[in-house]
Structures are given as structure tokens and as C-alpha cells.
Amino acid sequence: MTENYLLQVKNENTRLDKFIAEKISSLSRTRIKELIKEKHVLVNDKKEKTSYQVHGGDEIKVTVPALKPLSVEPENIPLAIVYEDDDVIVVNKPQGMVVHPSVGHPDHTLVNALLYHTKDLAASPEGFRPGIVHRIDKDTSGLLMIAKNANARTSLEQQLANKSNKRLYLAIVHGNFTEDSGLIDAPIGRDHYNRKKMAVVENGKDAITHFKVLEQFNGYSLIQCQLETGRTHQIRVHLAYIGHPVAGDPLYGPQHTLKGHGQFLHAQVLGFTQPVSQKWLEFSIDPPQIFEQRLSELRETK
Template sequence: MTAHYDLTAAKGGVRLDKYVAEQVTELSRTRIKELVQAGKILVNGKQAKVAYKVEAGDQISVDVPPLEALQVEAENIPLDIVYEDEDVIVVNKPQGMVVHPAAGHPDHTLVNALLYHTKDLAASPEGFRPGIVHRIDKDTSGLLMVAKNAKARESLEAQLAAKSNKRLYLAIVHGNFSEEAGTIDAPIGRNPRDRKQMAVVENGKPAVTHFKVLEQYPGYSLIQCQLETGRTHQIRVHMDYIGHPLAGDPLYGPRKTLPGAGQFLHAAVLGFKQPTSGKWLEFSVEPPKLFQDTVAELRKKRVKQA
């Protein structure tokens, strides 16, 4: 299904691609350029160039067709299946694996592996992420729930929207805390200064993260985070926002950090109601070896709590 947006420019002086990127945050600048060139983005009913300077009052229409050209192939990639029934699959995604195909990652994703494992995956509107109802970043490890049919997709998405499911993460962050726990309630949107990043911005979408400090070490802490919402990069952005960026985070963390293969973030606990029976299901998995080994090394220098 094609998504459609009708925009009215409040002020001028901004390039067309930048203006659309600020208004339709899920579109990358690369994708916007493709849409402009394909005549899917019109200014006052006429095709314009990417570099066109928007004027106040311009009527801009944006049509975003599904990425039908992206063919998703089944690939024989090993999966760590934690649970499976006729409706859902719970999988422990390894660090380094992308969840679904996208520009720059057309294959070797979790979806490619799932398609080899089963033909029963709920269709997705976009076509390239069957079964996927939520995602975790490439370098985040841990638990994901996958829908095998339309009924299951509707149920799991409704639970996510109602915030009735359970998602607990473990993270190693920079710095130490004076408090034992806290809540970060700060809206998240695209960083206007860097399109690759998300940020806490005034007009962002509501985002709430609860955290609890588990252990503290010299310069680092082990925390548990519970998501109330599921914004892109939410934990990474929120922890950076309060001055405790994730160790190893290439986008939001400092360069001087713990050696690893990306941010030390692990989706450790996942709970939800089974779509057919309504029975509560809850699963937990240990972090990957690198995460555990890093914690073991940090514990040798553990900071004693007062």
C-alpha cells in the first residue's frame, strides 16, 4: 500500500529533500532523492529537483510506494529458536545480524533465515519484513517475537501499542549513578543535524525508558532497562541524553570505550500474551559471551556501593 503525505510549507529557504526529511522522519535522504527523481514528490502539483528551495505556502505531496523490488530470499542461516508454536516464534538474535532487508542490507538478515526455517510468516505491508512486529538494532542481541499469521501479528502489535508486553534489556553504560533507578520521559525524533542519528527533540514521538542500576565499576555501570515505548534507538538515545551513553555505541558513545563489536545492549527478557490462548509467555536469555566476559572483567574492579 502506498503511503501518502500532504505537506504545506510554513516557511521557505530549505532544500526540498531536507524539508521532506524533517516532516516525514521515517524516510532517509537517499530514499527521498529516489522519490523526487521518480516523480513521487511534487511541489504545487509539479515535479521539482532535490535542490529546489521550498517557499512558504508550497503544497508538497509525497507518495511512498512499497519497496516491491526488494526480493527476499530464504537463506540457510542457523537460528537460536527459544520458543515456537502455531502463532509465534521467539528467537534469540545474535549481535551483528540485521533484522530485515533494507538498503545496504539486502540479505543475510533474520528475515532471510526465518523464511528458510518456515513458510508460515505473517505478511507485512512493505513485503520485505514478513513476521516482524518489532525490531532491535543490528548490534543489539537478544529476544524478538515473530508473528506466523495475520491474527498473531494483529495481537502482538496491539500488545505493543497498549504497552502490555514486557521487554527488559541489559546494558553496560559509561559513568556511575548516585540513584538506584530512574525514568527517562523524553520525546525522540530524527536528529536535525545528523540524519543517521535519532535524538531527544521537542516535536519527537513520546518515549519512556525505566532503568535500574545493577552494578557499578570504575567508569562504567551495568543497568537494566524496561521499555514502555519502542522508538528507534530508544535506550541508546535516552542513556546518552542523561549523560550515560552505552559502551561501544558507534553512534552515540565516546570513542574511548570498551572493546567490542558495537553497543553492549542485550534484550534479555520478553513477555507477551499468546495470541490464541491469551496465556502469558515469558522468556529470558543470557547475554552473548563477549558481554558476559566484559562484565566479568569489570567486576574485578567493582565499585562498592555506599
């Protein structure tokens, strides 16, 4: 169902997207920016930019179209396949691609691309994420393992639960470290003040991240993270919690950061046991060009 809102500005003086977010709590900042871009937001019956400063007397009309139902249709989207056999696929997911259909992202996902590539994907209980056994965020790049049948799904999920697989991430983060490595053991749950975010909370689920400092620059560091658990936004939340948010992170990081297409976080190494042969498989993939470019610039100013 389409929803319509009419907002009156009294004495506020803030950005358009921030004003709407404060008045309509059910909308995320990302969704609001999409609505503004798609001309579903009018200020005094005119289209304005996200950065428009609202003023007293402004009348803002917000139209929220009904979301399309989740799609699991095959789509001819290029896939970077690193490895494939009868049981598993390993893909290098690009930054900007959502893993499976969800509210706000009904299509153009990795699952849609996988369905075009093969009919052999393990069924999922929900129906809209066949083959998916773990995820990385939309703006995180890197390696994912995909199950092609029920036996493979069971095996890969069990390896995740037993922590017997290997997942290493590269991250460019804010600030410098006095230590060479560390362990973050802090429970993660839904943020009490912002339901769109996760946070370190007393009653959260156990979450453990290991990190190693690889290089340090002027105000930034390159680190490697190893996941022991796999909570939503775990690395991003944990690094922000210790005062080193991931550069470019729009949700947990500062506004003044490295320019890019979201957080500078890359799933670099993935290792697991092949479900049938029981052979150990391990893969490594370089970060995307924007990640390498920013690293080179940081090294030049070191």
C-alpha cells in the same frame, strides 16, 4: 545507478572516512567504511585504510555501486529458536544480524533465515519484513517475537501499542549513578544536524524508558532498562541524553569505550500473551559471550 565522486583535498588533515562523510552527506560512516573495505575508495589511485590521514593535494575517487534490490529469499542461516508454536516464534537474535532487508542490507537478515525455517510468516504491508512486529538494532542482541499468521500479528502489535507486553534490556553504560533507578521521559525524533541519528527533540514522539542500576564499576555501570515505548534507538538515545551512553555504541557513545562488536545492549527478557490461548509467555536469555566477558573484567577491576 552507480555514482562516482572525485574529491580534492585542499588543506584538510583528517581521517579518510571522516573527510568523505563531510563531503558526501548522503553516505553514512558505516557505508563509507564498507566502501573503503570493498576497494571502492582510492586515494591517488591507491587503496588506503579507513584511518588514513588525508593531506593537501590528495585526490580521492569514490565509487558508490547501485544497491541490490531488497531480497526476501530464504537463506540457510542458523537460528536460535527459544520457543515456537502455531502462532508465534521467539528467537534470540545474535549481535551483528539485521532484522529485515533494508537499503545497505539487502540479504543475510533474520527474515531471510526465518523464511528458510518456515513458510508460515504473517504477511507485511511492505512485503520485505514478513512476521516482524518489532525490531532491535543490528548490533543489539536478544529476544524478538515473530508472528506466523495475520491473527498473531494483529494481537502482538496491539500488545505493543497497549504496552501490555514486557521487554527488559541489559546495558553496560559509561559512568556511575547516584540513584538506584530512574525514568527518562523525553521525546525522540530525527536529529536536526545528522539525519542518520535520532535525538531528544522538542517535537519528537513520546518516549519513556525506565532503568534500574544493577552493579557499578570503575567508570561503568550495569543497568536494566524497561521500555514503555519503542522508538528507533530509544535506549541508546535516552541513555546518551542523561550522560550515560551505552558502552561500545559507535553512533551515540564516546570513542574511548569497551572493546566489542558494537553497543553492549541485550534484549534479555520478553513477555507477551499468546494470541490464541491468551496464556502469558515469558522468556529470558543470557547475554552473548563478549558481554559476559567484559562484565567479568569490570568486576575484577571493581
